Amino acid sequence: MASVEIQNVHKIFGDLETIKGVSLKVPDGAFVVFVGPSGCGKSTLLRMIAGLEDISSGTIRIGDRIINDVEPKNRDIAMVFQNYALYPHMTIAENMAFSLRLAKKPRAEIDSRVADAARILGLSDYLDRYPKQLSGGQRQRVAMGRAIVRNPQVFLFDEPLSNLDAKLRVQMRAELKDIHFRLKTTTIYVTHDQIEAMTMADRIVVLRQGLVEQIGAPLDIYDRPVNTFVASFIGSPSMNLLEGLISDDGMAVMTSGGIRLPLAAPVAARGPVLYGIRPEHLFVSKDGEGLAMLVHNVEPTGSETFVQGDVDGQKLSVQLRERIVIHPNEKLFLRFSPSNSHVFDKTSGQRLGE
Helix, strand or coil, X not given: CCCEEEEEEXXXXXXXXXXXXXXXXXXXXXXXXXXXXXXXXXXXXHHHHHCCCCCCEEEEEECCEECCCCCHHHCCEEEECCCCCCCCCCCHHHHHHHHHXXXXXXXXXXXXXXXXXXXXXXXXXXXXXXXXXXXXXXHHHHHXXXXXXXXXXXXXXXXXXCCCXXXXXXXXXXXXXXXXXXXXXXXXXXXXXXXXXXXXCCEEEEEECCEEEXXXXXXXXXXXXXXXXXXXXXXXXXXXXXXEEECCCCCEEECCCCCEEECCCCCCCCCCEEEEECHHHCEECCCCCCEEEEEEEEEECCCCEEEEEEXXXXXXXXXXXXXXXXXXXXXXXXXXXXXXXXXXXXXXXXXXXX
16 A cells, blocks of 8 residues: 655646646545546546556656656556456456466466455356356446455546446445455545545545645535535535625625625625525525525425525525425525535635634
């Protein structure tokens, strides 16, 4: 195992700079997730760590070794791709053993490593089968097994679950976390799915347009996003952002229609701001008082009810744990705690206050 350190790394394709001076450190044994929208540079950054893309400038270290010019096969990493990349003419055991055979490891060691990985992944009964005889989830396990047998310093995962159905993705997320808990190998995982990032990571790196927006533990990022991009990207449904101005006493945001949105602590700011409140932090007011929302759409899921509407002409989403009977064009009165509020500068998008 080893840490991974990225120092002021840039990547330029022709006239396009896709990675713009990224610096971060992945501690030894950590499970770090790179997350962001398509085109943010997360897969390019992963491929530079793997040696599949050249580094335009900057430094990448694995442990104490600078690996900028080290061949991929000599970096002591193992990468799992989105498309499994299994050899169809080889059995599962042969697929998992392939890299060890190339490295001319002793037969006894190869058999032992393959058996251990198969046991961890629940593949012991499938070693004599071929990839076409397995389900998508089983094939992805084989791809992970091929990485595990190498006993690398670092695992790299490039959206490995994106080809699986929703139910299987949930199952595989749990299995990946369990594997990491057992092996404790440094892991970097790339995804565009913020649910995967939240549920799997020790630390999340949020990327946008080749830059790091925020690094932190999942709940720290969720509870204290540094800007409106992170606030909107992390969380499903997204955080509500209502436009307004800071009140004279600094204890509320006032909408253009005069609605007062209270804050937990005073904020000193001039100019337009955005008042943030997550959908699950809004509750139905039983006394018919509170924030009045004109309902546009109701989506009951059984365990939750999602309601969309507007307040003072601005869109608002609510995530309720209770079941309610409400219809479009009716009013729903909501309550919430100021302690769950966030304030951002509308122009820069940066967080304001404590």
